Amino acid sequence: MSELSELHRDALCELFNLGVGRAAHSLSQMVRDEIELSAPFVELIQPSEVSAALIGSEFRELSLVSIDFDGPFVSKAILLFPERNALIILSNMLDPDLTPEEVSEFEQEAMCEIGNVILNACMSALADEFGVELHGGLPEHSFSDTDSLPILAASNDEHLILLLQIQLTMRQRLVQGHLVFLLSVSSLQDLRDCLDAYLDRLGIH
Amino acid sequence: MDIELGTQLIDSLRVGLILLDHAGRVISWNGWMKRHSGLSLADVSSRRLDELFPEIVGTRLESSISDTLRFKLSSMLAPSLNPNVLPLYHNPGDRKLKQRMQQLIYISPLRHEHCACLIQIHDMTAAMRRERRLRAQSTQLIETSYQDALTGVGNRRRFDQDLAQRFRQAKDKQRPIAMLMIDVDSFKAYNDHFGHQGGDQCLIQVARALQEALRRDGDRVSRYGGEEFALLLAETDREAAVAIAERLRLAVEQLNIPHPAAPALGRVSVSIGISAMIPSEEQLCYILVAQADLALYSAKDAGRNRCMWYDPESGAARPLSARIADSERTGSSESHES
Structure with a gap:
């Protein structure tokens, strides 16, 4: 039950790729500068594997933007950046002369919006291609360390995690981030149904 | 709650509220909006925001509203990334000086027969000014240290x-x-x-x-x-x-x-x-x-x-x-x- 076929995974990659492309376009417009987002790599993991799969031990402080989605599937989407990377993105977007240390808590709002743009772009690509409605809440921003990720507290064996690794390139700087979707096991079935219908429509079986 | 009270409450809020229908046309425009935009509900009723304010075409505000209407997604627009999106003014005098309000905007979908989108606008002018002053002070302190x-x-x-x-x-x-x-x-x-x-x-x-x-x-x-x-x-x-x-x-x-x-x-x-x-x-x-x-x-x-x-x-x-x-x-x- 807790698996996705190769075909499903390819389709998800494709769809998220579409979303990430839209996100890059919106972000570039916002900062009037070229921002590239890499095609994401998608894997499905257990909640207990999140910490190990995330970024690695050198980055313990994380900047998180989460949005709850209500629809046929997906309950929570989280965009994770190592805190230092998040501050680099912000200082670049707001004022290239700012050092990451000078980017204040106040600019959490800006981080929230960046997460909002990326997550919404991905979800709207899914909603669009699947022909479904995904009711999205307002984004929330927080800082956390890898040990106390809220995603782990909220999840249990009933949940699965769709992990996407994305890279953001801005002014020749590469910034690594992760996109995490927390799915309930039953949601996974719904996601698979949506993917099947989508693949059927494309004539792929 | 009766409608009269509801209207009074909405007009008393210290935050801008706009309601849009499924086609993106203005249904509701509260007292705060009237005060800070200079436009009354009668001026804006049944019109789309991109007609009222052509300058928002191509901005994130426009695309966020369309995401809400089309996909039911919510968005927030931070003042630092979207400076002065709408022609709103903190004080009437700022209009002459062309100094727009710093705005923090939330856009979210509603599940209602007529109302599809709620826009909330917060005035961040004072907070942004305070932020700038604090940063200038901290830069000076860092220098001294x-x-x-x-x-x-x-x-x-x-x-x-x-x-x-x-x-x-x-x-x-x-x-x-x-x-x-x-x-x-x-x-x-x-x-x-x-x-x-x-x-x-x-x-x-x-x-x-x-x-x-x-x-x-x-x-x-x-x-x-x-x-x-x-x-x-x-x-x-x-x-x-x-x-x-x-x-x-x-x-x-x-x-x-x-x-x-x-x-x-x-x-x-x-x-x-x-x-x-x-x-x-x-x-x-x-x-x-x-x-x-x-x-x-x-x-x-x-x-x-x-x-x-x-x-x-x-x-x-x-x-x-x-x-x-x-x-x-x-x-x-x-x-x-x-």
Whole structure:
């Protein structure tokens, strides 16, 4: 039950790729500068594997933007950046002369919006291609360390995690981030149904 | 709750509320919106925001509204990334000055037969102003925390940070970096003779002379501790560093500050240890300090008021060649890298 076929995974990659492309376009417009987002790599993991799969031990402080989605599937989407990377993105977007240390808590709002743009772009690509409605809440921003990720507290064996690794390139700087979707096991079935219908429509079986 | 009360409540809120129908047309526009936009509900009713404000076409506000109407997604627009999206004004007077309100905007979908989208607008003008002021203050405080209180040159913290940063840059780019460790000769005797206040005045003059003798922007003297000063020189090889050291030594000597307790010269002087290298991958920045230190102590042992450089081949310090000392004394210019 807790698996996705190769075909499903390819389709998800494709769809998220579409979303990430839209996100890059919106972000570039916002900062009037070229921002590239890499095609994401998608894997499905257990909640207990999140910490190990995330970024690695050198980055313990994380900047998180989460949005709850209500629809046929997906309950929570989280965009994770190592805190230092998040501050680099912000200082670049707001004022290239700012050092990451000078980017204040106040600019959490800006981080929230960046997460909002990326997550919404991905979800709207899914909603669009699947022909479904995904009711999205307002984004929330927080800082956390890898040990106390809220995603782990909220999840249990009933949940699965769709992990996407994305890279953001801005002014020749590469910034690594992760996109995490927390799915309930039953949601996974719904996601698979949506993917099947989508693949059927494309004539792929 | 009756409709009349509901309307009163919405009009009393200190936040802008706009309701749009499924086609994106304005259904509701509260009192706050009227106050800050100068437009009443009658002016805007049944019209789309992009008709009312053509300037939002192509902005994130427009695409967020369309995401909400089309996909039921919520969005937030931070003031720092979307400055002054809508023509709203904090005070009526700001309109004449064309100073728009700083806005934080939330856009979310509604599950209702007629209403599809709620837009909330917060006035962040005061918060942004406070933020700017705090940042200006903190920049000034950071500046102060890197300054030596007595002499006004950089302090040890400044030096440690510069060292780590410039050493890393030199390593990354594989470019030369040099360091000078400068110590006021027989300073304890000077203090004993003139008292601590006299010693302080001496340090202030020496620090100023050292800083003023530097010709390149970005080169800065830091007080390393007590009567010791340190100087980092990016993009500078040994030969150039040695020439600069000799110029600094002469600049202090030429201050002509009497030093009765230093019988050899009779005035205040400095000894300088020089180290220079292109750092290899495995070298740590402290090695630059250790080498300059070693050269400095050799200069002290050799009789003070002189410069010596660390020779990595022999692992010992060497005196300046006569040529460099002569050219500095006659004032010929040097480039930082030869």
